[in-house]
């Protein structure tokens with residue numbers, strides 16, 4: 386890591402606000418923002434695109450050596466590309482969300498992507514970087530200066546995601562969120578804060594209050610004293 390670049394790690398379940406809150410906090414602080422779920426989604430998108438059978442781990446692994454993945458870490462210019470093709474919107478498709486956990490459960494995939502995430506954390510010219518996902522506080526960056534578990538009740542997460550998708554059946558949205566969490570929890574625990582990780586529960590906070598709470602946690606770190 387260069388000089389005094391501040392690493393911030395944020396984990397939490399699906400729909401807890403990791404990406405939107407981390408991105409807004411990064412904007413406010415002038416930090417980079419790294420969305421790690423996008424990498425797993427991009428690999429799942431590529432597997433679907435190539436017609437790979439997701440039950441065949443060995444076939445998924447053939448994608449890794451040439452996985453040409455790029456992500457924008459400027460919170461004002463977010464993009465995701467695979468092989469130069471923009472897939473920012475495509476990786477949010479429900480078809481990708483439905484299968485991404487099957488790609489993410491493969492240890493060699495996690496190892497490969499973890500290497501990419503760590504490089505992004507280490508390299509950069511902004512004073513800090515907020516990286517969010519499921520295993521950032523525990524595996525990717527356990528030594529990050531600030532480590533936060535962002536949670537919200539299942540009901541709050543479901544209501545927020547349903548509003549975002551503008552769907553009428555909140556029940557189906559809740560089922561999808563909890564099914565994905567259940568699959569992901571078989572790989573890593575993101576429901577309980579590891580030692581030294583601060584829990585930020587946004588159930589009773591609005592969006593701006595949650596961003597303010599995350600920014601306050603980061604500013605409270607001694608390394609942030611020089612931030613404007």
Ligand SMILES: Nc1ncnc2c1ncn2[C@@H]1O[C@H](COP(=O)(O)OP(=O)(O)OP(=O)(O)O)[C@@H](O)[C@H]1O
Pocket residue numbers: 397398399400401402403404405406422545546549587590591592593595
């Ligand atoms: N405290 C809050 N109050 C109200 N809405 C919120 C709050 N935090 C986040 N949201 C909204 O909840 C929705 C889900 O947030 P977001 O997509 O950031 O979650 P996520 O944890 O990154 O989800 P996923 O893991 O599925 O990608 C968004 O519409 C976001 O604006």
Ligand SMILES: Nc1ccn([C@@H]2O[C@H](COP(=O)(O)O)[C@@H](O)[C@H]2O)c(=O)n1
Pocket residue numbers: 399421422423425426485486487489517518519520521565569
């Ligand atoms: N650190 C991470 C981040 C994500 N995943 C997997 O990717 C899926 C999509 O993540 P979102 O944050 O975009 O929802 C998620 O469901 C996990 O399967 C991961 O394993 N580790």
